[in-house]
Amino acid sequence: MKDAEYDVVIAGGGIAGLTAGLTSARAGRKTRVLTGASLGGHLVSIERIDGYPGFPDGIPGYDLCPIIQEQGVGAGAEFAASEATALHADGGRWRVTTGQGDIWARALVIATGTTLKTLGVPGEEQLRGKGVSHCASCDAPLLRGRIVGVVGGGDSALQEALTLAPHAARVIIVHRGTAFSAQSAYVQQVQQNPKIEVRFRTIVEEAIGNGGLKSVRTRTIGDGKTGDLEVSGLFVYVGLAPATPWLGELLTLDSSGRIPVDGALRTNLPGLFAAGTVRSGSAGRAASAAGDGAAAALSVDRYLTDGT
């Protein structure tokens, strides 16, 4: 097999892709994992992964993910910090275009996960990295003693508000709905935390500041009242967009933009599998994404052995 030819290429370096790489290499397959920009995906910036088996007190994602990568390297998987930018069927194989040239695979696991959605309001992009952020654990120590805002009402928003609370003077959660959609454990902790304040039925309309975030303009749904909240940090968790645009028209996606698969994580194209939060019906948790990675790699191994 030539240098640029692999049994299996895995697109994605989140917990699904890392686990697929490890499992595929352990099965003796020549495996390359393209991690994209972020080795560890969302988990790498999470202070405490909750609900992951074996870690009753949680574990930081930046500790767990490099261990899985090391395990994969030990098993023989190759890792590259490059992105897959296109995928083409090529004479019974898959040709993957990457930032470092083309590579070929007999089978491919798509594990490119999701990206956090933005608010799309004025000032957000200009103030990104200057107060507007998606990473509570990275920025919390820099905002010690300050007032910060969190936008959203799901698991990620509440979990990250709880990460910020020990550092910040006050955390204000701004949510457009009338109730949270997060797990009840997070809702209870937020309700019991005296440092966290909640504003329901409120939307952020603008991030304001010159060189650094100073405040956000909010509007209350219903009466339309606007006001300015003075915050030094704004953390945005308003949903996830599947990272599938790089696939072009290759696959028909579901209505959320995710990849439909069967029980063995096969797409409708031979030799093409999908794992983790990029696939339809994912449970959206770290444990399920890791399980998907392992299951997809074993399905690939069977496919390479007997074509099923």
Ligand SMILES: Cc1cc2nc3c(=O)[nH]c(=O)nc-3n(C[C@H](O)[C@H](O)[C@H](O)COP(=O)(O)OP(=O)(O)OC[C@H]3O[C@@H](n4cnc5c(N)ncnc54)[C@H](O)[C@@H]3O)c2cc1C
């Ligand atoms: C704020 C927050 C807190 C969370 N907390 C928890 C928790 O406590 N417990 C829990 O169980 N779950 C938690 N989750 C959910 C968990 O993060 C996801 O279930 C998990 O990260 C999904 O893993 P994944 O590998 O499918 O995708 P991702 O983590 O999204 O990883 C995607 C990977 O693909 C790469 N990539 C993207 N495009 C390309 C491309 N074109 N080519 C190559 N690589 C590419 C990225 O660089 C990244 O490495 C949380 C999520 C968020 C956002």
